[in-house]
Amino acid sequence: MHSSDAIAAGAAKFPKPADRTFQYGTAGFRMKASLLDSVVYRVGLLAALRSRKLNGQTIGVMITASHNPPDDNGVKLGEMLEASWENHATTLANAKNEHALVETYELLTDNLNIKPEAKSRVVFARDTRASGPHLVTALVEALNATGTESTDCRVLTTPQLHYLTRCINTKGTVYEYGEPTEQGYYKKLAVAFNTAMQGAKFSGPVTVDCANGVGGPKLRELIKHLPSVSDGGVEIKVVNDDIVEPEKLNHLCGADYVKTGQRAPPSSQAAPLARCASLDGDADRIVYYFLDSDSTFRLLDGDRIATLAALFIGDLARSAGLGEKLKVGVVQTAYANGSSTAYIENDLRLPVVCTPTGVKHLHHAATKFDVGVYFEANGHGTVVFSDLALKRLFKYEPKSPAQSSSLNTLRALSHLINQTVGDALSDLLLVEVILAHKGWGPKEWDQTYTDLPNRLVRVEVADRNIFKTVDAERKLEKPEGVQALIDGLVGKYKQGRAFARASGTEDAVRVYAEASTRGEADDLAAKVAGIVKSAGV
Ligand code: G16
Known part of the structure; x- marks a missing residue:
């Protein structure tokens, strides 16, 4: 069958619900699993296009809704998509029927100068959700319709799929990342x-x-x-x-x-x-x-992991004799506790960059440093070493046994830390190694600085999309006038800080507030939530 006929035939099996508009969010598409099969089919088409655009590079597709409830599901491309491709994903997902879909697909092929005859390769996996196997059938249908070579990696963690994708794409190059198997x-x-x-x-x-x-x-x-x-x-x-x-x-x-x-x-x-x-x-x-x-x-969240990693890696780099050659920087989001930012800047004396929520933003900013430590407060993060940093790390000749020992630890950390994306299993081992080296228990770790009391509130509104932010999500631009109300409140609280932003994975607006006491933080969060609720009616 000609590919556009095959794409239309496949799409007809997974029709788009007429009353829905889909949006590529913080981590791909997320919703009730029962609404998702047309979206997964279309993400399959997008993955094929993306792979062809990259001359047959392998693209990872992950079916998961991560922290969301069991009857939700979601789909994201393993590779972090640039914003323009997120728009293509949204356009494909919203094409109203199979004919409109084929038209969109062909238009994208032309506009993006994609060679239809180029090879396309995809690896995919899913989490343990009950809806996973059904959604896989929609994905496979799209991959077959586009003549894409695909591998079903079955049940994996998201970072494992990222690992496999990187291993496949670097095999036989100087950047070879590892053996492309789960055991690897x-x-x-x-x-x-x-x-x-x-x-x-x-x-x-x-x-x-x-x-x-x-x-x-x-x-x-x-x-x-x-x-x-x-x-x-x-x-x-x-x-x-x-x-x-x-x-x-x-x-x-x-x-x-x-x-x-x-x-x-x-x-x-x-x-x-x-x-x-x-x-x-x-x-x-x-x-x-x-x-x-x-x-x-006592919570030791993503900010704590970031500060622990930055402290340890910075110390190791200095004691290995590479202090000047491996500049460490930290990337956070607006959710980072103000005390953690102050600790990194004032005590660790390292630069801090703030980006919007979403790993793609943090990861990108972290690659600008020799060693970029990035963590969202919710625990999502990793440490990325630039190519130059790795070269320096592995070429350096230690001048003493002490330098040699620090260098070996640092080199091992560059392998232990998942360079592709935040990885809970790799981060677990990283934290354990650091605590063991420092001889610290959780209390000593906690004592490095004192968190400002803070509160996160989830506010349900009629349409979260009316809430638009600027300044790395720290200020609301729309609805007009709301930020002024928030600013007016924040000024009344000692060390007060608060912001509101629409979630990209849940149908809600998130409010974060911190202040010098628990009572004040709770009060500020409740009041800002009240403002958001009224503005969102
Ligand atoms: C996803 C993203 C994270 C983000 C989180 C919450 O996490 O990967 O970067 O912090 O959603 O996002 P939002 O506040 O926009 O709902 P996960 O673990 O659910 O994939």
Whole structure:
């Protein structure tokens, strides 16, 4: 069959719901899974186009709704799409029927100078959601209709799919990233972890809540490759790893539950001062927490991981003799706690850049540094080493045994840290290695600076799209007049700061507020939420 006939025939099996307009959001398309199959089909077409545009480079497609509820699902391209391609995704998703879709597809092929005869290759995977296998059929239909060579990697974490895609695309080049298999991923992390440990001692176990998602089985698999406790390894206790009952996913557990509510999962049995961590539904986010000696809950979120990593890597670079050659910078979003930003700038003396929410923005900004540490406060992040930084790191001849030891640790970290995207499993091992080297428990880590009390509120409004932000989401440009109301309030609170922005993954507006006391932060958040609610009616 001619490709446009095949595309139309495939599309007819997955008709677009007439009453819906779809929008490529913070992390691709997200919604109730029952509405998603036409979108997935069209993302399959987009992936084919993207791969052809890049001369047959492999594109990763991930089916997941990460932190969202079990009956939602979503689809995103593994590669971080530039804004113009996000628009193409939205245009394809909204073509009203199969004929309009074929027309759009052909128009894009022409306008983007894509050679229809070029090769196209896609690898895809899904999380543990019950709707995943059905959505895969829609994707495969699109890949077949476009003559795309594809590989079904079945159930993986999002970062594992990113890893595979990078490995495939760099195979045989000087940038070869690793063995392009799931086992290759575990082996790479395990070897790097083992090297980075360098005899450092782990103090007690870490308990990891896997949000009852894909992170559970994958973490268990990773543990099989790590050194045992008797060989000096870290004891990792896996909890909330039930993927048999899909409705348990992200329910009363997981990184988003912990971060948003600033509380441990009710199922947690952690003793005071024991290290705990929570992953999200596709294992690309992680937050740590612990109970203080008086059983108060203490959160160690993405800001804390960023500061810990920046501190450790900066120190290692200096002690390896590379302090001047490896400039570390940190990228945050408006959600970063004001105290963390002050600590990075004033104590660590490192530059900080603020970007809008969404990994694509942070990742891009981080690549401007030799070593770019980027984390969203919600626990999504990684550390990227520039090509030049890696060259310096691996070419440098140490001048003393002390330099040599720091250099080896730093080199191992560059392998341990997932360079493609934030990865909860890799970040877990990174934090564990750093704490072990420093001889710190969660309390010592927590004591590096004091968070300003803060509150996140989710406000449901009639149409969140009327809320438009500027200045890296720190100010509302529309609806007009709302920012002035927020500013008027913020000025009344000591160390007050607040902002509102439309979520790109949920049908709601998010409000963040911080101030010098818990009462003030809660009060400010509630009042700003009230302003948003009235403006959104
Ligand atoms: C996704 C994005 C993150 C973002 C989060 C919330 O996370 O990958 O960058 O912080 O959504 O976004 P929003 O506030 O726009 O809803 P995940 O873990 O759900 O993929």
